[in-house]
Amino acid sequence: MTNPTAAMIVIGDxxxxxxxxxxxxxxxxxxxxxxxxxxxEVRVVSDDAAAIIAAVKALxxxxxxxxxxxxxxxxxxxxxxxxxxxxxxxxxxVRDDARALLAAHYARTGSELNAARLRMARIPDGATLxxxxxxxxxxxxxxxxHVMAGVPSVFQAMVASVLxxxxxxxxLLSQTLRIxxxxxxxxxxxxxxxxxxxxxxxxxxPFQLNGVYGANIVIRGQxxxxxxxxxxELSALFPA
Amino acid sequence: MTNPTAAMIVIGDxxxxxxxxxxxxxxxxxxxxxxxxxxxEVRVVSDDAAAIIAAVKALxxxxxxxxxxxxxxxxxxxxxxxxxxxxxxxxxxVRDDARALLAAHYARTGSELNAARLRMARIPDGATLxxxxxxxxxxxxxxxxHVMAGVPSVFQAMVASVLxxxxxxxxLLSQTLRIxxxxxxxxxxxxxxxxxxxxxxxxxxPFQLNGVYGANIVIRGQxxxxxxxxxxELSALFPA
Numbered sequence: 001m002t003n004p005t006a007a008m009i010v011i012g013d014x015x016x017x018x019x020x021x022x023x024x025x026x027x028x029x030x031x032x033x034x035x036x037x038x039x040x041e042v043r044v045v046s047d048d049a050a051a052i053i054a055a056v057k058a059l060x061x062x063x064x065x066x067x068x069x070x071x072x073x074x075x076x077x078x079x080x081x082x083x084x085x086x087x088x089x090x091x092x093x094v095r096d097d098a099r100a101l102l103a104a105h106y107a108r109t110g111s112e113l114n115a116a117r118l119r120m121a122r123i124p125d126g127a128t129l130x131x132x133x134x135x136x137x138x139x140x141x142x143x144x145x146h147v148m149a150g151v152p153s154v155f156q157a158m159v160a161s162v163l164x165x166x167x168x169x170x171x172l173l174s175q176t177l178r179i180x181x182x183x184x185x186x187x188x189x190x191x192x193x194x195x196x197x198x199x200x201x202x203x204x205x206p207f208q209l210n211g212v213y214g215a216n217i218v219i220r221g222q223x224x225x226x227x228x229x230x231x232x233e234l235s236a237l238f239p240a
Numbered sequence: 241m242t243n244p245t246a247a248m249i250v251i252g253d254x255x256x257x258x259x260x261x262x263x264x265x266x267x268x269x270x271x272x273x274x275x276x277x278x279x280x281e282v283r284v285v286s287d288d289a290a291a292i293i294a295a296v297k298a299l300x301x302x303x304x305x306x307x308x309x310x311x312x313x314x315x316x317x318x319x320x321x322x323x324x325x326x327x328x329x330x331x332x333x334v335r336d337d338a339r340a341l342l343a344a345h346y347a348r349t350g351s352e353l354n355a356a357r358l359r360m361a362r363i364p365d366g367a368t369l370x371x372x373x374x375x376x377x378x379x380x381x382x383x384x385x386h387v388m389a390g391v392p393s394v395f396q397a398m399v400a401s402v403l404x405x406x407x408x409x410x411x412l413l414s415q416t417l418r419i420x421x422x423x424x425x426x427x428x429x430x431x432x433x434x435x436x437x438x439x440x441x442x443x444x445x446p447f448q449l450n451g452v453y454g455a456n457i458v459i460r461g462q463x464x465x466x467x468x469x470x471x472x473e474l475s476a477l478f479p480a
Binding site: 015016017018021022023025026027028029030031032033038039040041042043044045046051 | 261265266270271280285
């Protein structure tokens, strides 16, 4: 039996100009190797619609999975979602569930859900959302293309959400707790909890926004009752 | 006037498996930006002839320059030179000047120029050699494709050799002195020399092989007499 194959598309002028050094390729390569998916090709393309669409079409036709990073933020040069829609000939618009996620997030952080931020709720028809425990704005999967953020902490969290769904295992259930405490305060009790629930995975994704800092703790597992139990303990340790 | 465009092909399973983190892309991106060449696309491909040839053909047709890194060493999976020859429909064989470079290098270091090492002298017909002041085995240019090593110190030295020839300036002349002393001993006098020859560029490329260590010092400039003068001073400072 041969392994499924994958390709990655890194989207962003900042990588090609040398201003930013990409780290998502190396991270994804390591994660795919662990689960037996062969990464065969990576393309780094600029924030150019024709280049993105051509890469998506070529690579999604040639491989089992395609992963993209970058270009799903709120600014005018974040055109990845629209390009994916075009590549798959799908309609795209603001989607209610994605808008609700963003509305709740910005209400909590005291920022306005303005037109720019609402761009991050534009999702092609028929897509499945990818959870973003770091900064809420979701990624999505269309066909065999998994569209994720370029910010490394968000990219890594999204990879953790998506990968288990691709490897034929039972789907993972997840719950997130937002804790407004420094990671240094969270780390000890969390390590304790993780040791008593070896069947669950627990991830800590720090955030810092408008002077508020803390971490989103994501607990993932196949058994919903176990995830509930661990989350109840965590909530008791860190009351809101 | 628009800038010339470039693409890069990173060749190597070790990057795609996550074992090695590529650093050449970020380095080249920065160097190209400095000289006003727009890097538009990077492809990372595996040690697979069909993949390499397809990438070379597509990107050399679409861009002013293509830079490759990796796959020009002595082992069986180093197939880049043969793939480039195929992509450009050129004959390839061991070339006398490349063989002579390697023979002198291995004679000096006391290693045998065996069949594996001789592979590194395979050069497509009509190619121009690219100097390798670190470990001798040359890169080469065919058409608009510049074929360089994957080892970062060698890649960087080759970029320094090639770039000035692409930017329309007068061609750079270079001379190399091999010094069997630690870089720490060389650095002071070399900085002194560089200050007195601001019109020249002086690079230090450390090596370590079979317990012998030192650095190759490359002096580059447009004025041959100045390069000669600086090299004479350097040789006097570090007699063989």
